[in-house]
Amino acid sequence: xxxxxxxxxxxxxxxxxxVSLNCTYSNSAFQYFMWYxxxxxxxxxxxxxxxxxxxxxxxRFTAQVDKSSKYISLFIRDSQPSDSATYLCAMSYGNNRLAxxxxxxxxxxx
Amino acid sequence: GAVVSQHPSRVICKSGTSVKxxxxxLDFQATTMFWYRQFPKQSLMLMATSNEGSKATxxxxxxxxxxxxxxxxxTLSTLTVTSAHPEDSSFYICSARDAxxxxxxxxxxxxxTRLTVL
Numbered sequence: 001x002x003x004x005x006x007x008x009x010x011x012x013x014x015x016x017x018x019v020s021l022n023c024t025y026s027n028s029a030f031q032y033f034m035w036y037x038x039x040x041x042x043x044x045x046x047x048x049x050x051x052x053x054x055x056x057x058x059x060r061f062t063a064q065v066d067k068s069s070k071y072i073s074l075f076i077r078d079s080q081p082s083d084s085a086t087y088l089c090a091m092s093y094g095n096n097r098l099a100x101x102x103x104x105x106x107x108x109x110x
Numbered sequence: 111g112a113v114v115s116q117h118p119s120r121v122i123c124k125s126g127t128s129v130k131x132x133x134x135x136l137d138f139q140a141t142t143m144f145w146y147r148q149f150p151k152q153s154l155m156l157m158a159t160s161n162e163g164s165k166a167t168x169x170x171x172x173x174x175x176x177x178x179x180x181x182x183x184x185t186l187s188t189l190t191v192t193s194a195h196p197e198d199s200s201f202y203i204c205s206a207r208d209a210x211x212x213x214x215x216x217x218x219x220x221x222x223t224r225l226t227v228l
Contacts, residue, residue, distance in 0.1 A: 004153075006153075008151060032213070032215055034215050036219075041201070041221075041222065041224065042221050042222065043114070043116075043203050043205075043219030043220050043221045043222050044154070044203075044219045045219070046215060046217075046218075049213075049215035088153070088154070092215070095159060095167075096142065096207060096217070097144070097156055097159065098144070098154075098156065098205075098217065099156070100153040100154040100155075101153055102151070102152060102153045103151075103153065
């Protein structure tokens with residue numbers, strides 16, 4: 001399994017703030033870059049996916065990929081208490097396998 | 111949306127016994143299913159890739175004789191933890207890949223199974 005770095009430190013923000021998460025990787029063979037949301041004791045749910053460098057928006061979520069720096073980010077605008085969850089980055093490699101980061105626990109305080 | 115179920119959601123067993131976990135894709139066909147293990151505050155670690163009608167492919171360091179995988183149909187894969195020990199206690203999650211869509215991100219995850227070995 002290929003290595004994906006994600007600082008697992010918890011993150012607490014006030015409601016309405018922007019949440020910024022990121023991951024780095026070292027393997028240039030990674031193809032697709034995904035962000036998953038996982039609630040406690042549940043399976044991950046796909047939030048966003050990207051393939052090429054650049055930004056991709058979906059509502060309050062923006063996924064950013066910089067392949068030259070091997071760095072991906074997820075931004076959540078106007079954060080809500082319902083956004084409180086663990087966010088995992090994931091990257092695809094051979095035979096559709098996924099390598100995950102450790103995840104960031106996000107708490108949005110009302 | 112695509113739904114993947116797992117059964118049981120939680121199991122407690124004695125050391126030395128075997129435990130079977132089922133993963134089902136409820137509304138789509140999955141030629142490939144993946145099994146992951148997740149320890150507290152850790153990442154999902156891929157254990158094996160389960161292919162319908164053929165042998166599973168195990169990741170490096172995963173004992174295939176301990177973690178038996180069977181993918182007998184396009185909607186069902188099973189993981190059997192044989193002779194379970196306390197260090198096997200973990201959260202086991204499966205994902206199913208949509209056979210039609212064909213992209214890496216079209217993996218749908220089950221809700222997970224919490225295994226506790228006493």
